[in-house]
Amino acid sequence: xxxxVRVALGPRSYDVRVGQGLLQRAGDEIAPLLARPRxxxxxxxxxxxxxxPAFRAACAARGIAVSALALPPGEATxxxxxxxxxxxxxxxxxxxxxxxxxxxxxxxxxxxxxFAAAVLRRGVRFVQCPTSLLAQVDSSxxxxxxxxxxxxxxxxxxxxxxxxxxxxxxxxxxxPPRQVRAGYGExxxxxxxxxxxxxEWLERHGPAMVDGDADLRAEAVRRSVQMKADIxxxxxxxxxxxxxxxxxxxxxxxxxxxxxYSDRLLHGEGVAVGCALxxxxxxxxxxxxxxxxxxxxxxxxxxGMVTDLAxxxxxxxxxxxxxxxxxxxxxxxxxxxxxxxxRGIGAxxxxxxxxPEAVRAVLRDALAGR
Ligand SMILES: NC(=O)c1ccc[n+]([C@@H]2O[C@H](COP(=O)([O-])OP(=O)(O)OC[C@H]3O[C@@H](n4cnc5c(N)ncnc54)[C@H](O)[C@@H]3O)[C@@H](O)[C@H]2O)c1
Ligand SMILES: [Zn+2]
Numbered sequence: 001x002x003x004x005v006r007v008a009l010g011p012r013s014y015d016v017r018v019g020q021g022l023l024q025r026a027g028d029e030i031a032p033l034l035a036r037p038r039x040x041x042x043x044x045x046x047x048x049x050x051x052x053p054a055f056r057a058a059c060a061a062r063g064i065a066v067s068a069l070a071l072p073p074g075e076a077t078x079x080x081x082x083x084x085x086x087x088x089x090x091x092x093x094x095x096x097x098x099x100x101x102x103x104x105x106x107x108x109x110x111x112x113x114x115f116a117a118a119v120l121r122r123g124v125r126f127v128q129c130p131t132s133l134l135a136q137v138d139s140s141x142x143x144x145x146x147x148x149x150x151x152x153x154x155x156x157x158x159x160x161x162x163x164x165x166x167x168x169x170x171x172x173x174x175x176p177p178r179q180v181r182a183g184y185g186e187x188x189x190x191x192x193x194x195x196x197x198x199x200e201w202l203e204r205h206g207p208a209m210v211d212g213d214a215d216l217r218a219e220a221v222r223r224s225v226q227m228k229a230d231i232x233x234x235x236x237x238x239x240x241x242x243x244x245x246x247x248x249x250x251x252x253x254x255x256x257x258x259x260x261y262s263d264r265l266l267h268g269e270g271v272a273v274g275c276a277l278x279x280x281x282x283x284x285x286x287x288x289x290x291x292x293x294x295x296x297x298x299x300x301x302x303x304g305m306v307t308d309l310a311x312x313x314x315x316x317x318x319x320x321x322x323x324x325x326x327x328x329x330x331x332x333x334x335x336x337x338x339x340x341x342x343r344g345i346g347a348x349x350x351x352x353x354x355x356p357e358a359v360r361a362v363l364r365d366a367l368a369g370r
Pocket of ligand 2: 138186249267271
C-alpha cells in the first residue's frame, strides 16, 4: 500500500509517496516528470551500496539512463567543497534545465542535492528519495535546502521545493538502530507540537515501530509528513506557523554546538532532549502542568531514546555557556530569546521574549542531574 500526501503550494505543489518498495518502482514514479529518459543521482557511499542498484534497475526497466555521484557519508559533506564537486559533476554530466536531479540518501544528501538543483542553471527540478527516517519525516518535505558554513549550520541555502518525494519504508531496513531512534526524535516532535492523539498513538505503537514493524513505520511517516505538509502549505517561508517545527531545536542547536556536531549527539537525539527541556521550561513558566514534561520524558525513556543531558556522553559546558550558544541561534530576533513552548502535549506556540533566567534555571537543574 502506498499513501500519497499532497503538499499544496499552487504551481509548486507536489506529492509525497509513502510506502514499501517504492525504490523498486522508482522508474514508473519518476518517468512522468522526465523530458528525456535520463536522471542524475546524488547519493552517499553507504546508501549507494545498499540502495542504488535497486534504483538503477527500476530506472533501467523504464529505459531511463542513470548516472550517479556518491559523496562521503556524514554531516561534513554538507559544505562548500563537496557542494562544488556535486554542482560541477552535474554540469559535466550535461544536466540541462528540463532534466531532473535525484537525491538518494538522508538529510545531508537531500539538503545538498536540493541546493545544487536550486542553483544549477538557475534552477532545475529535483526528486527526493529519502532513506533515513529523519529525511522521510522531515528534511525531504518543505523545500528547505542548503549547506553548512564555517560560521554555523544551514547558513547557506535556498527554498526550492522538490517535484516529487518517494519515501520508501523498506529502505529503512538497512538504517542503523541509532539512526532510527534519532529520526524518531522528529516524529515525536510532531505529536508534541500539534497532535495529542498522534502522541498517544506513538506511546502505544512507538516501540514496535522503531523495532521494525513496516506498517507502523509507514503510518508514522505518513502522519508526520501530513502534518509538515499542512504547515508548509500555510507558511512556506516560515513567516509564522512553520516556526512551530522548531520545537526543541533551540536547546538542540546549543547542545549540538557544545558537542561539536559530533557522534556524541545526533541531530534527532538533540531534538528529543530539546523537546523534553522545552516542556520543562513551559511547566516552569506556568504554561502547562508538571505532568506534561514528565509524560514526555517517560515516553522518550520507554523508547530507549536519549532523554536527559545525563544521557549525552562526555563533558558539557555550564548553563551560562549553553545560554550563550542559544543566543547565537538564528531563531534569535533582535537579541530576544524566542522559543517554541507548549500549553500541553499537542499545543505548542511561539513565545517571544522568554526570560533568560528561566532558561538558565532549567539548564542548571538539568546539568545538576548529570
Ligand atoms: N531541510 C530540512 O528541512 C531539514 C530538516 C531536518 C534536518 N535537516 C538536515 O538533515 C541532516 C540530517 O539528516 P540525517 O539524519 O538523515 O543524516 P545523514 O544524511 O547523515 O544520514 C545519517 C546516516 O545514515 C546513513 N543512511 C541513510 N540512509 C540509510 C539507509 N537506508 N541505510 C543505511 N544507512 C543509511 C547515512 O549514510 C549517514 O551515515 C542534517 O544536515 C540536518 O541539518 C534538514
Ligand atoms: Zn530537526
